[in-house]
Amino acid sequence: MAAVTQVRIDQVAREDLVMFVNACFSCTGQREFYGDARGQSVSIEFLHQYILGNYRRLYARTLAAGINHFNQAQIILNLLAAGSPAAEEDRREEGALIAATLRALPPPRAWRVLESLRARRINNRRARAIAREYLAGRADLAFDAVKYRSKLRAAVVHGHVKLPGELGPFLIHGWKKRTYTQPLLEAFRQAHYTQEAVYALPYTVAEGLAARHGIPRDVFLQRIEPRLTAAERLRLQESAARDSGQAPPVDLERASLTKLALYALALKPEARRERREALHTALARAAARVLERAPVSLGRVAAVLDNSYSASGSLEKRRRPLGVALAAHYLLSAASRDYRAFWTTPVEDAVLVGARGQTDIATPLLDALAWGADLVVIVSDGHDNDPPKAVAELTRVFRTKLDPERRTALVHVNPVFDAEEYAPRSFGTAVPTVGVRDAEDLPTVLGFARFAEGAAALAELERYLSARVRQWLERDARRRRSEAPGTSPAAEEGE
């Protein structure tokens, strides 16, 4: 009897964790096509609290599972709010995980986490130590003090951190009261009085000061151009072209795959057709770069990609599901020996794809199966409505009658979190569903799919997570060693 109970407990724990990790892959608490932001945030918050309360150690280890930044930040905050665990070993692992994750987050997100410590009134010894350590690890604190001024100040004041050099007076005593020897701090001070100094500041800070000086937008954009980060360049393409007549040159080689896909989809159809070759090569290169970092080689792969109207996302996540589908298309075609894409509404050229029409997954899925793929990856939000729930039935019958030996693997990758189900919406039980935020995570997510299928045991999932934790910490240690000898500041990648 006890054994049966234990098996059941393990099963529940596994299901809970798979659900949670899956949610952490996709959910960002933002509005989706079918769900509003409120429902999303309530749902994901509940999941966080539930897992933290019941599976604390695994909750912390989820940080290393390759989940998205939003959920990493949430986990860090919740862990710090809950205090340190009792066991020495757990305490050490958790602390290392939090510190490593915070370092790996994009700076704006990491600073927001530290700022939220104050908003949520988390101020224990561990939280202060984490903040201190993060500050100590920053390559150029003066830059952070200018670009993330209020956040850095919040972290310093809240965590009682001593700042070196002129930073203390700059942040705490009021920047007006003296001149600085640190060039960036001095530029910040001067930029309040002269127009020339504005151009030495980061774009986000300079923008407001330029408006205060009444600098014409076109002049400002032209002169600030060298200071733009890659993300800012991508973001400014349209508006800068409108305001100043020319868009800042963007290095498509450096943008990440999903960002690039979203950028391409944001272009007008004519512009996309015109620049088709450039976009195509950039996307293919970005996919190749992802595979260099996380090599995967797949056999005969068919992708069933959803470009129905619901792939247009929401105001907060414009075209994200479609962007993920497009990025997955390039990634899978680069990773597999034989590849074919099956869109729900056929497109002649993937770069020109648009979100239109009903969701008919059944037809492309049948085509993909008829093509004889080893692996079928479905990228969709899980709302198939032509006919409704056809995919669930189709895959069930396919598994039971046509392919009981599982010669063809089926995976459903879902970029949309369904608040009511506390998980990405699935196509029935015959296809494992995994969440995803960026297509770059696809290799990780495909590795996780076997847990979503329900075949693997809890112990295996725990082994998987602890292996990821080891890798995560090793990668962090490597990164710190390479940055340690006071090298030039890492490129700022603003969100």
Add this chain to the structure above:
Amino acid sequence: MGDARLLKKLELSGLRLAPSQVWGGLRLVPVLRDSPREDLRFARRTYDDALSVVTLSGELTVTGLKYVSYIPHGLVMTWGPRQSDAIYGTQLQVRDGKRVKVGPFSVRLLHRMVRREDKQQLRMLPLHVAMEGFLALQFGGPDVAWAEYSREALSQGLDPRIETSVPGWASSALDGALRTFELHERQVGMLLFNADVLLSAFIVAHPEDYRALHRTLLEDFYGELLLQYGFLGDAPELGLSLDDKRIASLEDLRTEVTRMRRDWADFHAFMAGGLFGVEVASERVYDAGPFLLQRFRTGLVPSQENHVGEAIVHEDGTLDYLKTYRLSAAQTRRAYLLQQLALSGWKLDATAERLGATRDDLVLRLRNAGFGYLLKEHVLEAATRRQARGR
């Protein structure tokens, strides 16, 4: 010729139903047309007025029969072989009727429900054409001066005849449903179910027109069931199953999925059985070349669901435009009572006999239905008194 175009029975010939999409309690069923008609196009014309007064006959500002309602938009219909996209935008700004300022509000005076604006162009007020026909039922009132009827009823008939309806935006679910609805490539129309009860059908001739008019469904008016049944739970997301036994290969699977699609279409046609396939009484409204604009109503039997609507039928029998409104039970009852009165020559005793009730019952029913103003006060009072004593 004209008779053939006049509808006797609504049929979805040349149209196909696709599987539904569900949002909350609302179920939207796409209507597809495989061979769209190019020579009948619709465009929307917006009116930003608090109220519109439509002159049904005679001049705009002269007293006469008027139809008063909130009308957010009209439809401009153009037909003929020469069709160009220039119709969009260019003729939308045409002056239509007259605007009058009434305090902070503006009121639009419109000329006729359906008005020819050009050789091959017609401006119509969608659904109001049908509603006007419904309100005009027995509008003249008693044609024999029976002693029971009030003086107003004898001299002015049912004037003013009033019905209420619910604007689409009164239901937040409808907004969500229309926003998240995924339009099909060849979609020309939609059936709207609330709590799986057919509320309205809207069909046009061309898919692009439907795409442009999709969101205007939020501004149109619906039967009160939109709100009343809006409080019921969500409509179930149905799923059909495939028969394992019939499948031995991928080809079989494909056949079965096709069959599933067909089953969905049949099922939705069955769900809409209260409108399609029943006898309708239609009345011609406007002859527009090969097209005939008409309005129709179903049997007005209180125990059944009843719709009024308007339709355009081509000479070749295709249904090129359809818009319907589901009457509420009370509205049906009112129309039914008037119909029964008219059939018995407005004689109360004969009508009561027809309905299998007493004369007092009938008088009270008339009062409860909102037609108390047709009868003399003492007739009402006497009936009420006798009914109360009898109990």
